[in-house]
Amino acid sequence: MRANLLLLKLASLAAAGAILSVAAGWAAADVVAVISAKNPVTALSRNQVVEIFLGKSSRFPDGSQAVPIDQAEGSAARDEFYTNFAGKSPAQVKAYWSKIIFTGRGQPPRQVPNGVEMLKVIADSPGTIGYIEQSLVDSSVKVLGP
Amino acid sequence: MPIKRGLGHIAEPHILFPAIAVLVLAVIWGATYNLIAAEGAAAEHSAAVSSRELAETYEAQVVRAVREIDQALKFVKYAYEIRGRDVVLSELKARSLLPPDLVFVVSIADSGGDIVASTRPPELSYVATEDYFRIQRDGGTNLAISRPPHVPDSGIWRLQFSRRLTAPDGKFSGIVMVSVDAAYFVSGYETAKLGEHGLLGILGTDGVFRALRSGEKLSAGDTANYANVVTPANETDGEATLSTNEWDGVARYTSARQLYDLPLAVVVGLSADEQLAATRQDMRTYLWRASGASLLLLLIVGMLGRMSKQLAASRRQAVEEQIAHAARVEYLAYHDGLTTLPNRSLFSKLLGQSTAEARRAGRQMAVLFLDLDRFKHINDTLGHEAGDELLQEVAARLKHCLRESDLVARLGGDEFVALLPELNEERYAATVAQKILAAIARPFLLLGQEFRITASIGISIYPQDGLDEQTLTKNADIAMYKAKEEGKNNFQFYSESLNSNSLERLTLESGLRHALEGEEFRLHYQAKWDIATGRITGMEALLRWQHPDLGTVAPMQFIKVAEETGLIVPIGKWVLRTACLQNMAWQEQGLPQLRMAVNLTARQFFDEHLLEDLGAILAAARMAPHLLELEISETLLMRDVEKTLRILAALKDLGIRIAIDDFGIGYSSLSTLQQFPVDTIKIDQSFIRDISTDVAEQDLAGAIIAMGRTLSLTVVAQGVETKEQADYLRQKACDEIQGFYFKRPLPADQISRLLLAQRPDIDTAATRIVAA
Numbered sequence: 001m002r003a004n005l006l007l008l009k010l011a012s013l014a015a016a017g018a019i020l021s022v023a024a025g026w027a028a029a030d031v032v033a034v035i036s037a038k039n040p041v042t043a044l045s046r047n048q049v050v051e052i053f054l055g056k057s058s059r060f061p062d063g064s065q066a067v068p069i070d071q072a073e074g075s076a077a078r079d080e081f082y083t084n085f086a087g088k089s090p091a092q093v094k095a096y097w098s099k100i101i102f103t104g105r106g107q108p109p110r111q112v113p114n115g116v117e118m119l120k121v122i123a124d125s126p127g128t129i130g131y132i133e134q135s136l137v138d139s140s141v142k143v144l145g146p
Numbered sequence: 147m148p149i150k151r152g153l154g155h156i157a158e159p160h161i162l163f164p165a166i167a168v169l170v171l172a173v174i175w176g177a178t179y180n181l182i183a184a185e186g187a188a189a190e191h192s193a194a195v196s197s198r199e200l201a202e203t204y205e206a207q208v209v210r211a212v213r214e215i216d217q218a219l220k221f222v223k224y225a226y227e228i229r230g231r232d233v234v235l236s237e238l239k240a241r242s243l244l245p246p247d248l249v250f251v252v253s254i255a256d257s258g259g260d261i262v263a264s265t266r267p268p269e270l271s272y273v274a275t276e277d278y279f280r281i282q283r284d285g286g287t288n289l290a291i292s293r294p295p296h297v298p299d300s301g302i303w304r305l306q307f308s309r310r311l312t313a314p315d316g317k318f319s320g321i322v323m324v325s326v327d328a329a330y331f332v333s334g335y336e337t338a339k340l341g342e343h344g345l346l347g348i349l350g351t352d353g354v355f356r357a358l359r360s361g362e363k364l365s366a367g368d369t370a371n372y373a374n375v376v377t378p379a380n381e382t383d384g385e386a387t388l389s390t391n392e393w394d395g396v397a398r399y400t401s402a403r404q405l406y407d408l409p410l411a412v413v414v415g416l417s418a419d420e421q422l423a424a425t426r427q428d429m430r431t432y433l434w435r436a437s438g439a440s441l442l443l444l445l446i447v448g449m450l451g452r453m454s455k456q457l458a459a460s461r462r463q464a465v466e467e468q469i470a471h472a473a474r475v476e477y478l479a480y481h482d483g484l485t486t487l488p489n490r491s492l493f494s495k496l497l498g499q500s501t502a503e504a505r506r507a508g509r510q511m512a513v514l515f516l517d518l519d520r521f522k523h524i525n526d527t528l529g530h531e532a533g534d535e536l537l538q539e540v541a542a543r544l545k546h547c548l549r550e551s552d553l554v555a556r557l558g559g560d561e562f563v564a565l566l567p568e569l570n571e572e573r574y575a576a577t578v579a580q581k582i583l584a585a586i587a588r589p590f591l592l593l594g595q596e597f598r599i600t601a602s603i604g605i606s607i608y609p610q611d612g613l614d615e616q617t618l619t620k621n622a623d624i625a626m627y628k629a630k631e632e633g634k635n636n637f638q639f640y641s642e643s644l645n646s647n648s649l650e651r652l653t654l655e656s657g658l659r660h661a662l663e664g665e666e667f668r669l670h671y672q673a674k675w676d677i678a679t680g681r682i683t684g685m686e687a688l689l690r691w692q693h694p695d696l697g698t699v700a701p702m703q704f705i706k707v708a709e710e711t712g713l714i715v716p717i718g719k720w721v722l723r724t725a726c727l728q729n730m731a732w733q734e735q736g737l738p739q740l741r742m743a744v745n746l747t748a749r750q751f752f753d754e755h756l757l758e759d760l761g762a763i764l765a766a767a768r769m770a771p772h773l774l775e776l777e778i779s780e781t782l783l784m785r786d787v788e789k790t791l792r793i794l795a796a797l798k799d800l801g802i803r804i805a806i807d808d809f810g811i812g813y814s815s816l817s818t819l820q821q822f823p824v825d826t827i828k829i830d831q832s833f834i835r836d837i838s839t840d841v842a843e844q845d846l847a848g849a850i851i852a853m854g855r856t857l858s859l860t861v862v863a864q865g866v867e868t869k870e871q872a873d874y875l876r877q878k879a880c881d882e883i884q885g886f887y888f889k890r891p892l893p894a895d896q897i898s899r900l901l902l903a904q905r906p907d908i909d910t911a912a913t914r915i916v917a918a
Contacts, residue, residue, distance in 0.1 A: 073248060073266075097248050099333035102211055108246045 031080045031131050034119075034141040038126040040064075044144040050086045052129055054096065055106035068109040069121055069130040077115055081131040159454035167447040171440055178436040182429045189425035190388070193399045193416050197386035200339060201401035201414035207334055208348060208412050209405055212307070215324045216289050218245050219309040222252060222322045226311055235263045249330055254311070255279065256320040269304065269325065282310040282321045291409065293354050294328055294366035303328035303366040305356055328366045332359035343396055345415030349375060356410065360394065368393040376402040376411045388418055482556040484534055485541035493555035493563060497615040500553075500567045504608055511608035512575035514564040515622035516544070516582065519600045519634040521560035524592075526752065527786050532592045536599070543585040547578060563619065572607060572639070579603045579637035587635070600635035602626050611640045627651075654707045657693055662716060666692050669724050670891035673900065674743070674862060674882045677875060682904055683882060684741030684775065687725035688891045689717070709747050718750040719759055726767035726774065728894050737901045743775040743805060748782045752789070757796050764800075771801030775826065779807050783822060791822065798823045805862070810850055820857065827854050831865025834885070838870035851878045 033049045035041060041060045051057040053068045060066045071078040074090070082088045088096065097108045112118045115132040122130045123140035137143055221243065225234045235252060238244050244252050244265060253264035259274020273279045278292040292306035308323035332346045340346065347358040355368045370393050386401040398415030405411060480492035488496065497513070504511045518540065525533035537560065544554045544562055553565040564582075566575060582603060589596040604625025612618040625640035632638060661667055671685040691699040708714040722744050729742040750756065764771055776797065783790055783806070794804060805826035806819075810833055819827075829850050836843040847863070854861035863875050866885030875883055889900065 094248060095329070095333060097246070098327065098330045101246060101249055102330055102333045103207055104210060108248045110242065111247070 030134055031077050031084065032134050032137065033081070033085065033129065033131045033144040034122055034137065035129050035144060036122050036124070036126045037140050037142055039142065042142070044129075046085055049129070049144060053082075053109060054086065055100060055108070065127045067125070067128045069118055069128050070109040070111045071115065071118055071131070072111055072113050075114065077131060077133055085131075159458065160451065163447050163451050163454065167443055170443055174436050174439050174443070178432050181432055185425050185428060186422070189422050190399075191385070193418070193421035194385035194388070196339075196421075197399040197401045197414055197416045200416070201386070201403055201412060204334065204346060204414050205403045205405065205412045208331060208410070209408070211331065212289075212291075212405070212408060212410070214245060215250070215307045215326065216309075218250070218252065218324055219289065219307060219322050222254070223309050223311055226254065226322065227314070235265055239265055245324070249326060251325040252322070253325065254320060254322050257283070257318050258320075262320070273321075273323075276306070278306050278308045278323065279321055282308055283318050286310050289408075291350070291356065293350070293352070294356055303357070303364075305331070305366075328357040329359070329364050331357040332364065335359045335361075337361065340414075341417055341420040343398075343417035343420050345391065345396075345398055345400070345413060345417075347413040347415075349402070349411045349413050351404075351409040351411070355393070355413075358393070360396070360415075372411070375400070375413060376404055386414075386416070391415060485538050485556050487541050487545075487562075488553065488555040490555065490557045493553070493557070493565070494615050494619070496553055496555075497565055497618065500565060501608060501613070501615055501618070504567065505613075509567075510569040510572070511618075512566040512569045512572070512578075513606045513608070513618045513622040514566070514575065514579055514582070514637075515604040515606075515619070515626040516562040516564065516601050517603075517626050517630070518560035518586070519602055519630070521599065523785065524597065524599065527789065528592055528597075535592055536590055536597075539590055540586060540601075543588075544582060547581045547585050552578075563622065569607070575605050575607065576637070576639075579605060583635060583637065602629035602634050603637035604629055604640060605637060606640040651707060653696075654699070654704050655711055657696070657699075658691075658704060658708055658711065658713050658717075661691060661693075662720060664694070666694065667717065667720060668692060668893065669721065669728065670893055671728070671897045672884060672891040673889050673897070674741075674884045675888055677872070677880055677883050682738075682740065682901065684743060685725075685729070685897065686743040686745075686777070686884065686891075687721060687728075688745075689721055705747065709749050712749065714747050714749050715753050715755075718746065719763070722760070723763050723766070726763055726769045729773065730767050730769050731894075732898065732901060735898065735902075737898070738904075739773065740901075741773050741775050741803065742769075743777050745777045745807065748779075748785065751778055751782055751793065752786075756793070757800070760797075760800060760802065772803060775803040775805050777805045777807040777828065780809055780811065787821075794823050805860075808864075810846075824859060826860040826862055828862040828864050828884075829880075831885075834863050834865050834871055834875075835867075837874050838868055844874065847875075848878045851875075851880050855879065 033044070033046075035044070039060070041062060041064075044061070048057070048061065052066045053070075055068075058066055071081075073094075079090050082090065082093050086093070100106045101108070112121055112130075115136045118130045118132055119136055119138070119141060122128050122132075129144075132141075222234060222238065225238060229237075235244070235254060239247070239252075244250070247265045251264060251266045251268065253261050253268045255273050256262050259272050259276075259279055261268045261271050261273065270276070276292065278290045281290045287310065290306075290308045292308070294303040294305060304325050305328050306323050306325050308321045310318060311320045311322055313319040331348050335344070335346045337344075342361040345358070345360050348356040349370060349372060350356055351372055353369050353372045355366055355370065358365045358368055370391075374392070386399040388397060389400050390397045391400060396415075397418040399418060399421065400413065400415040402411050402413045480489060480495075481487065482489045500511060503509070518536075521533070521536070524536055537556070540560075540562070541554070541556065544564065548554055548564060548566075551568055553567070555563050555565075557563055564578070566578060569575060583601060586599060586601045589598050591597075604622045604627065606612055606618045606621035606625060608618055611621045621640040625638045628640075629636050629638040668690040670688045670690050672688060673682045674684040674686065675681065676683045689701055689705075691701075691704055693699050705714070708717055725742050725744050729740060733739060753759075760774075764774065797804060803825040804823065805828055806822075806824055807828050808830040809827040810830045827850070829847060833843060833847040833850065837847050851861050851863075860881045862882045862884060863871075863880050864884050866872055866875065866883045866887045868887060871885075872883060872887055892900070
């Protein structure tokens with residue numbers, strides 16, 4: 001939420017795209033994609049992460065099952081994650097899943113109420129993947145991507 | 147025949163090209179029309195089928211989505227009715243037994259309408275006033291689907307699916323409901339398939355749209371006449387129908403299907419404008435192409451037409467020129483260029499026709515042969531242009547004298563011929579001839595001077611003077627010669643006797659042509675005596691013709707023919723050469739020098755080569771010019787004074803002597819005689835003949851001699867036959883005499899003897915005269 005406000009402020013202060021992208025880059029560092037520390041997977045590209053979360057892919061590169069976990073709808077981390085990783089607004093994500101569900105081609109990821117819960121779930125199950133605020137990262141999880 | 151003609155016309159470019167153009171245009175536009183119609187139909191069919199297929203897919207999706215919701219409702223209802231109300235939702239949610247709360251909100255309301263549990267914070271906390279609640283409370287047993295209540299400010303419409311919750315005692319204990327965004331049901335809208343103005347919608351049997359999407363535009367609550375939208379035909383047919391949707395006025399291929407066991411129908415529409423846009427674009431392209439092709443075709447046909455028109459025009463012009471040329475050539479072939487009268491060929495053709503007609507009709511006909519008198523003189527003195535002008539005027543006058551039915555033609559030179567094909571009596575021919583003579587006798591104005599000319603006309607009559615064209619013309623010609631002989635300026639009818647004369651003339655003419663080569667000519671010489679001394683002073687060369695068949699022909703007979711035919715020129719040259727050579731031969735024999743006199747006719751005199759011929763002959767014979775004396779007639783002098791003077795002067799320059807022959811019978815006056823450089827006059831024998839008997843003649847001869855002496859001319863008397871005549875002449879002091887009294891003309895060898903006899907300087911005859 002803070003990041004969003006800041007973003008808005010920055011955007012209103014300086015319309016220049018370069019500054020905006022620097023700001024976004026900085027903000028991106030706030031929420032990170034994570035997997036269990038027990039998961040043998042070491043690296044995953046942003047695209048691979050997004051595909052798993054949008055239900056387009058259900059496996060890690062090594063072929064093992066990948067189960068995405070979402071934070072609660074409306075949470076700052078969730079909105080930030082989809083904005084930064086998939087370039088989608090909350091409404092777009094919702095519309096996306098509406099269509100997937102309606103056409104019967106998939107189900108949205110399971111939800112957990114907050115980052116702390118997500119850290120627990122991820123740490124416990126090696127096949128899961130999720131996202132948390134950078135500040136919550138501990139040794140039970142591995143941070144993916146850049 | 148008209149059909150064949152019509153077909154022939156089709157092959158002509160100005161019909162053929164437009165016909166082909168119309169045909170090709172018909173093909174182009176027919177093909178275009180068919181193509182457009184076929185593509186249009188195909189596009190419409192494809193849109194209709196596509197609409198139908200999309201509807202079927204959509205139907206399945208909606209049915210499944212609604213069933214899933216109903217399933218969740220039934221599941222919650224079941225769990226609730228078994229387990230009690232409060233824990234159910236959270237338990238089910240924890241076990242992921244409820245539909246994803248990203249889209250669906252599951253809530254439970256108690257019998258009073260208060261929301262007592264919800265997977266997410268509910269939009270309404272109290273639903274007792276809502277339709278769906280009332281329906282379930284009032285004994286609903288089925289799935290109820292709310293009308294789309296508009297949630298203020300959210301910008302979305304939510305649909306409520308609900309089922310009744312029943313307490314164990316069977317009493318109403320509330321409802322379980324799933325709230326879902328109306329957009330969910332139209333989220334399957336794909337612009338790629340449905341376009342910007344397609345339609346995806348769910349229509350309740352109550353005529354209210356639960357959800358409606360067209361492009362990015364979402365709505366709910368629009369109403370429609372359900373019966374109009376969901377028709378039995380729409381249910382069963384394979385194709386959608388094109389109709390204008392009543393809710394937004396867009397024409398769509400609309401398919402609607404009633405959902406099984408649900409109070410809903412799905413409606414799918416494909417905008418006609420959008421679906422057919424590509425085809426319509428294609429149609430426009432086809433129309434443009436067809437128009438372009440038509441324009442090009444018209445242009446080409448126009449150009450071809452223009453070219454063929456020009457070609458035809460130039461071909462027509464060429465043909466016209468050819469015809470005109472042919473007509474001109476024919477005209478030239480049959481007409482005299484100068485007078486535009488028919489020429490000889492056309493005349494003989496027409497005369498031939500007229501002869502045949504006259505024979506059939508038993509008519510008489512006259513041919514008038516006309517020759518101008520002295521035309522050659524006009525031509526020679528005034529030039530050819532004046533001569534041509536004269537001929538034209540004569541032609542005009544001739545035409546004027548004749549009737550329309552008569553024919554006048556120019557045969558060449560100054561010869562004209564007229565045909566009077568309708569002759570009732572011979573007298574008419576004479577009248578016409580007289581008229582012509584009078585017309586020609588009128589003065590002509592040439593080069594600003596008046597000239598008079600006359601004509602001679604010969605007339606032959608069909609049938610008595612000839613039955614064919616050739617004979618008639620020939621006999622008219624003969625009659626014309628008769629007219630000439632009769633002193634010109636008159637006309638003569640042909641008669642049989644004329645023909646024999648003419649035959650003789652023809653024989654002479656052809657004989658003359660061979661006489662030179664055949665060496666049939668001889669020269670005889672007649673001596674001239676000095677009347678005082680009695681000595682021979684000169685000779686006159688006289689031409690004799692020894693014809694192999696006719697014998698000796700008198701000069702009187704053939705000179706005229708030779709003159710007319712022009713044969714006189716070569717003959718004359720032979721005479722001059724022979725005479726000169728003979729004269730020199732005598733000199734070489736040691737005989738005394740003699741003057742050699744040779745007669746010249748008019749034709750010879752005016753011959754343009756006369757002077758050079760004379761020069762050449764004198765040079766060849768090596769004879770002194772003053773020994774040559776040319777005798778010309780008095781009448782010749784007066785024909786063209788100017789020209790004659792010029793020639794005479796030239797002759798004098800050469801040193802040649804000139805004698806006037808037959809002096810006294812012409813018209814020359816003393817004064818005119820004076821201007822000519824003449825050396826000698828020879829008194830005509832008619833004056834000499836009667837001097838012994840006629841006193842008047844004596845005076846006349848004497849006067850001529852006196853006059854000659856006055857002018858210092860040598861005077862010669864010709865035709866002296868008697869002693870009396872000689873005596874008289876001596877008395878009058880005539881210079882020389884010539885005649886049978888002394889010697890008649892003799893061949894050269896006899897003359898040689900005569901001359902030799904005179905050599906001892908004692909001439910018996912001369913002595914006799916002197917003694918007398």
